[in-house]
Amino acid sequence: MQSDKLRLIWIYPDLLSTYGDQGNVLVLEQRARRRNIPVETVYVRSADPIPEQGDVYLLGGGEDRPQILAAARLRRDGGLGRAVERGASVFAVCAGYQLIGTVFGGEEGQPVEGVGLIDIGSRRGERRAVGEIVAEVDPELGVPTLTGFENHMGVTDLGPSVRPLSRTVVGTGNGDGTEGCYSGRVLGTYLHGPALARNPGLADLLLSWAMGVETLPPIDDTWHERLRDERLGTVLGRQ
Amino acid sequence: MTQLPLRAQLAAALGRTAAALSRATGRGDGSVIGGRIGLVFEPDLLRQLAADRKLVLVSATNGKTTTTRLITSALAELGGVATNAFGANMPAGHVSALAEDAEAPYAVLEVDEKYLPEVLNTTGASVVCLLNLSRDQMDRAAEIWLLAQKWRNAFAEVRTHVIANADDPLVTWAASTASSVTWVAAGQRWRDDSWCCPVCGGPLDRRDDDADWACRECTFRRPEPTWVLMEDHDLVVDPRGARWALELRLPGRANQANGAIALATAEAFGLPPARVLGRLRDVRSVAGRYTSVERDNREIRLLLAKNPAGWLEAFGVLDPPPVPVILAVNAQGPDGRDTSWLWDVDYRVLRGRPVRVTGERRLDLALRLDIAGVPFELARDVDDAAATLPVGGKVDVIANYTAFQQIRAEFGRAV
Known part of the structure; x- marks a missing residue:
């Protein structure tokens, strides 16, 4: 942590918060509080500068046009890149995931320059991927099976310096059998909206990166686990 | 009104027959099937009927x-x-x-x-x-x-x-x-x-x-x-x-x-x-919305809310605490199969009243309420939920689309 508080920075809720993205902030806040870690969240609107002293930066999903606007504003601001160089963590979802790469597809499929935090390139695919997704996470990360919902038309190619976050069991993800990616403490995924609600293990990975610890004390995950069991059971059961 | 062309008249009549059949056989209210049949017979029917x-x-x-x-x-x-x-x-x-x-x-x-x-x-x-x-x-x-x-x-x-x-x-x-x-x-x-x-x-x-x-x-x-x-x-x-x-x-x-x-x-x-x-x-209720029904000695009022903006408005209509509320959420096709929207709703306003949670996706809602710090109990269905609430009192129900329709059907379309 940079200070005596864990600082969460939610980037551009006015542009990148199409569908429940706030859930990721709420889950991280709650998991920190239940472990007596003081936490502060800053909501940064797109007209405002990105604070550079955050611990975890969150980017949500968005429609094509807001995504292009957000990328342009983030490039102009430059603060997010400086925070990452300093060692901050980033969790980026769906449109946010695409725009932290070098390039992504705009509303007509045209290439749009991304923020370039990690070496991935996205483009518009043939068909929209809409539905439940299940994926097995890179064992290096020690995170249980991912469960979530995807809703995008993107295909994402990973460069040599990034690793896939997971391999899909159900769903489309990056389009090549992998889902999401990570590089250092920057992590992106096509699991849209409140991805951390169904994947508290992923939330704890981000918290442990931010705290600089290997493990965190366990907390009561009853409702997370019941929902995970129900979703994984239902989705894998219909295979 | 100007007379409809013969083909359109026939198409409209066929549609009406199908709608009546649908109602008579209890399959629905007939408002879709009739139109579908009419449109197959005369694709220009809508324009002609509107003229x-x-x-x-x-x-x-x-x-x-x-x-x-x-x-x-x-x-x-x-x-x-x-x-x-x-x-x-x-x-x-x-x-x-x-x-x-x-x-x-x-x-x-x-x-x-x-x-x-x-x-x-x-x-x-x-x-x-x-x-x-x-x-x-x-x-x-x-x-x-x-x-x-x-x-x-x-x-x-x-x-x-x-x-x-x-x-x-x-x-x-x-x-x-x-x-x-x-x-x-x-x-x-x-x-x-x-x-x-x-x-x-x-x-x-x-x-x-x-x-x-x-x-x-x-x-x-x-x-x-x-x-x-x-x-x-x-x-x-x-x-x-x-x-x-x-x-x-x-x-x-x-x-x-x-x-x-x-x-x-x-x-x-x-x-x-x-x-x-x-x-x-003079308008009191609309397609079951806002209707109160007497059920097992409780006055149950039905509110429909399909998306975050709708839930915000529904919260504004609730009777004040301690009137309990039952929340019912499904994720069938018409509801949207994705429950992410639950995280856009601020449920904290429900603190201070008994909350029951039901519907096919009640576990999604349960986690959401847990994170919002709203105490709740799970229930199998609305009757099950109501049974845990005081007899003789009022109960508000907020449900999304198919959950609402299921409750109406359970209540025998009395609403």
Whole structure:
């Protein structure tokens, strides 16, 4: 942590918060509080500068046009890149995931320059991927099976310096059998909206990166686990 | 009315027969099947049925069904009004509604947001009412900025009079290509889809205590409204500056907005508020919404909420604590199969009252409430939930679309 508080920075809720993205902030806040870690969240609107002293930066999903606007504003601001160089963590979802790469597809499929935090390139695919997704996470990360919902038309190619976050069991993800990616403490995924609600293990990975610890004390995950069991059971059961 | 061509008459009659059969066999209310059959027989049926009528189309993310009902009641002052009262809001439903009442000189049709351009094009409706646009069932609905763009294109092509909510920036942007617009300040409680300018993407300046909005970076701003809803006082100010107390039976701020739009629409047909307010006040419940039923010695009231903006409005209608609330959430096709939207709803307002959670996706809601710090209990269904609540008291139920329909069916469509 940079200070005596864990600082969460939610980037551009006015542009990148199409569908429940706030859930990721709420889950991280709650998991920190239940472990007596003081936490502060800053909501940064797109007209405002990105604070550079955050611990975890969150980017949500968005429609094509807001995504292009957000990328342009983030490039102009430059603060997010400086925070990452300093060692901050980033969790980026769906449109946010695409725009932290070098390039992504705009509303007509045209290439749009991304923020370039990690070496991935996205483009518009043939068909929209809409539905439940299940994926097995890179064992290096020690995170249980991912469960979530995807809703995008993107295909994402990973460069040599990034690793896939997971391999899909159900769903489309990056389009090549992998889902999401990570590089250092920057992590992106096509699991849209409140991805951390169904994947508290992923939330704890981000918290442990931010705290600089290997493990965190366990907390009561009853409702997370019941929902995970129900979703994984239902989705894998219909295979 | 002009006589329909023979083929259209036959198609309409076939559709009516199918609808009657559907009702008689208990398969449904017939409002879709009849229209589908009619359209197969005569694809031009909708245009022919709409011709020579004065037609109003009503579209929005929320409030379509209720506003359609209010406007229908108001226009009944002038004569017969055909309408799709059961919320079948795509072309097959429109055909059924118009065929059911082929003689009515007026028609008021609720239209699904995606179908508005097509239906406007086909029918050439004289008036279109636009209430609001916000995030809704994203796994199947169009993205809303894209939807607003399609509305703009439609109004640029088809000459019609639009009655639009000037407090919703996206609706304003959509309506502003129309040849004539009546701007109504009908309010906007859900603002999380309108912090950015639809024209340039710049920040919209707006204050919590003020309806006015303007882009900081371009010239796009709220148009001057000619009708104004003063929601704290339950008043509507008409273009002449006269104030009218709404006093609707339908509860809540959202229905005040629907009422204000209905008054502005009635006036477009030459009906001043004095002639229609009584008719608006007579509307008590709409397709089961807001109805109270007596069940196992409890007074259960049903509220429908399909998306974050709808839930926000429903919370505003709840009886104050300690009146308990039952929440029911499904994720079938019509609800959207993705429950992510639950995280856009601020459930903390439910603290301090008994909360029961049911529906096919009750575990999604349970986790959401746990994170929001709202104590709750799980229940199998509404009866199971109600059984744990005090006998003789009131209970509010908020349900999303298919959960609501299941409850109505359970209650034997007594509502």
